[in-house]
Amino acid sequence: MNIAFYGSSLLSSYWNGAATYYRGVLGELARRGHRITFFEPDAFDRQQHRDIDPPEWAEVVVWDATPEACRAVLARAGEADAVVKASGVGVFDDELLEGVLDQAAPGALRIYWDVDAAATLEEIAGQSDHPLRRRLPEFDLVLTYGGGPPVVERYTGFGARQCIPVYNALDPATHHPVPPNARFQADLNFLANRLPDREVRVEEFFLRAAALLSDRPFLIGGNGWETKAMPANVRGIGHVGTADHNAFNCTPLAVLNVARDSMANIGFSPATRVFEAAGAAACLITDAWEGIEQFLAPDKEVLVARDGQDVAQHLQALTPERARAIGDAALRRVSRDHTYALRGEQVDAILRRELAAKREMVAA
Structure with missing residues (x-):
């Protein structure tokens, strides 16, 4: 399936601890036949501190951190079978949240992927008008970087249809023993x-x-x-x-x-x-x-x-x-x-199951 992913950065870990997580999970999804388009803003000097070049398994769209560029990349949400808004993009987070929900195709999966769930839940707990809290029930699925049963319970308590932790893991091709320095x-x-x-x-x-x-x-x-x-x-x-x-x-x-x-x-x-x-x-x-x-x-x-x-x-x-x-x-x-191959297998199964259920519901 075509996956549109709106996140902080795939290319840079500079002020962006989620980079290796994105690379691990999304790289495995690509190896399972999914087409990944990652939309990341040119913000916080991340593009000047890239760790990797754009990988062959993903199309990376770097957009200027302006309202016009934000609207332009959101216009592509309608092309995807699954549209993902990640937490902590750092710029235009509210606009991206609203845009993903509003511009995704009717039969597409709408996913909120939280890479800092505990902090997010603390933030929305005291804000009944917070955009995420207000529109959370419209997402088909919440995936989280961690948090276990406490995070699942709190997310569903705020109206999430379902919440599934997808934990960090190891990419043995990237992280492995080397000589000391x-x-x-x-x-x-x-x-x-x-x-x-x-x-x-x-x-x-x-x-x-x-x-x-x-x-x-x-x-x-x-x-x-x-x-x-x-x-x-x-x-x-x-x-x-x-x-x-x-x-x-x-x-x-x-x-x-x-x-x-x-x-x-x-x-x-x-x-x-x-x-x-x-x-x-x-x-x-x-x-x-x-x-x-x-x-x-x-x-x-x-x-x-x-x-x-x-x-x-x-x-x-x-x-x-x-x-x-x-x-x-x-x-x-x-x-x-705890490898990303196992996490990729987990997410692949989730996406295929949920997309099939969504399309069956839309067709009915």
Whole structure:
């Protein structure tokens, strides 16, 4: 089927953590015979920080962040069998939402794909006139980046016809073990953009741990941290492109994942970084959140920390041999249970089932 996807960016991970998720799921859908057209705005300097060229499996339409260009790309929604509005495009989100619903063909699937469901649900909870909340029942389907049963219950409570989580995963062709790189050498590496709803947790889980282990090297990558006060043993390196993620994960003794507030509160929301690190056979330390054992086994495939003190204690107890054993076990687990090939199979089945049901309903 023809799929029109309106999202933040397929080509750039710059201020866009969903990029590898889009590439993983949509690339697998293309391999299953679907035609993908991805519409992304020229915004936030993403086009100046591309990680990849347009892939052969998708048509990528980059549009100027203007009302006229927004209307022009929405005019193409009527060509598709399935039209997807992703959350967090960053510009003209309300207009894209309305346009996808209004301009999709009568027999096409209308899908809202939420890559930050917990935050979205918090936002619409207090706004009865929010465009998404007002028009949510018009979507045939809500797909989410994560969130598990709590997100499904809340979305259906707001009127969604159905909500299905499609979790992050591993693309073994993109994320895999590589030799270490001296640029990323440290005892603990952390990669994330600086965002208001994660900063306090970063201070606790990363910066406090660094302060407690002042004689050990820590490394932080991502946008926005250059103005943040850091302990002397923390080195910042700014944006790390997708091509360097493997070396970033493979080089240190361990890597850290810190969830955003909303994802930590609702649980069942492993970040893309979790699967990237596991795919590189890195020893991952993650902050505690409900549902982690659904993805990786604590103490065997991942180390779980309740606070910065736990992070420090994990590092103190960690030997290179144990770090390798945990990383190798994580790689085996995600390679078996959490690949984008499996996610693509899941979404392919959903789309075919739902489109057939929609067309049968329209024909009746």
